[in-house]
Amino acid sequence: MRSLISSLDLSREEILDILKRAREFKEGKRVELQGDLALLFFEASTRTRVSFEKAAKDLGLSTYIVISSQSSITKGESFYDTLKTFEALGFKAVVFRVPFVLYPYKDLVQSLKLSLVNAGDGTHQHPTQGLIDLFTLMENFGSLENLKVLYVGDILFSRVFRSGVPLLREFGARVSVCAPKTLLPRETGVFGLEEVFDELDEALEWADVAVWLRLQEERQKESYIPSKESYFKKFGLTKERHESFKGVFMHPGPVNRNVDIDGDLIYSDKSLIYEQVQNGLSVRKAVLEWIME
Numbered sequence: 001m002r003s004l005i006s007s008l009d010l011s012r013e014e015i016l017d018i019l020k021r022a023r024e025f026k027e028g029k030r031v032e033l034q035g036d037l038a039l040l041f042f043e044a045s046t047r048t049r050v051s052f053e054k055a056a057k058d059l060g061l062s063t064y065i066v067i068s069s070q071s072s073i074t075k076g077e078s079f080y081d082t083l084k085t086f087e088a089l090g091f092k093a094v095v096f097r098v099p100f101v102l103y104p105y106k107d108l109v110q111s112l113k114l115s116l117v118n119a120g121d122g123t124h125q126h127p128t129q130g131l132i133d134l135f136t137l138m139e140n141f142g143s144l145e146n147l148k149v150l151y152v153g154d155i156l157f158s159r160v161f162r163s164g165v166p167l168l169r170e171f172g173a174r175v176s177v178c179a180p181k182t183l184l185p186r187e188t189g190v191f192g193l194e195e196v197f198d199e200l201d202e203a204l205e206w207a208d209v210a211v212w213l214r215l216q217e218e219r220q221k222e223s224y225i226p227s228k229e230s231y232f233k234k235f236g237l238t239k240e241r242h243e244s245f246k247g248v249f250m251h252p253g254p255v256n257r258n259v260d261i262d263g264d265l266i267y268s269d270k271s272l273i274y275e276q277v278q279n280g281l282s283v284r285k286a287v288l289e290w291i292m293e
């Protein structure tokens, strides 16, 4: 049974197969699958949840959405026992989003007779977002060879960063970061980064593409920045920076307006944000087809 827990689990061939199929779906390819798909969303989501649901429905799958506030999780049932329940009900595939890092329990959940798709587990991974970002850059640039990609902002808590970097590097991108020291992981060495920039203006001169990450206050139990105003001035996409930046920018969403990015710039001609959202549907169709095969 196929699962997608981490972008690191995918071979180059599998990535290329998924993206080729995503392109075909984007160009209008129609496929009819049969079966049931459970969507367990135990953490807030708009675009991931709806695009998975729409992708599944477009493919002919029956969808069953469970959100934590209306599930037996509120009565203390474990995530494992919830998955076991879906297995017992005859489901073959489950898409899940959870607030904790699943990785230590990967073998345990993969022993179930279920295909699992990770739609975000805590600060760990969000592999379909990584695939969307790779797909979007391939569409815009053709090749990623030597493309300079800068991740900006809350790197520490970012599953988007951890999912995206291995995929972009696999296809030749050069990756750097710019963040407050308090929002950098200790282990930056493991990501194969080219530079860790302190100054955003210098970093943007280097970059062809900048990926702003959301400041994830819901995960920050203490204060990691002096204030949102000072963070925006030092690490945000302000109008002045937007004016001088020669590249394009992305953001996985949802955007903190005037914290990550100036609210007037979200729809600018340098923004790929809504291409990312649009591509989410095709990429998730390709992933669902791949796991249901």
Ligand code: CP
Binding pocket: 044, 045, 046, 047, 048, 049, 120, 126, 129, 252, 253, 254
């Ligand atoms: N990018 C992303 O995961 O967005 P949602 O939280 O809205 O699903």
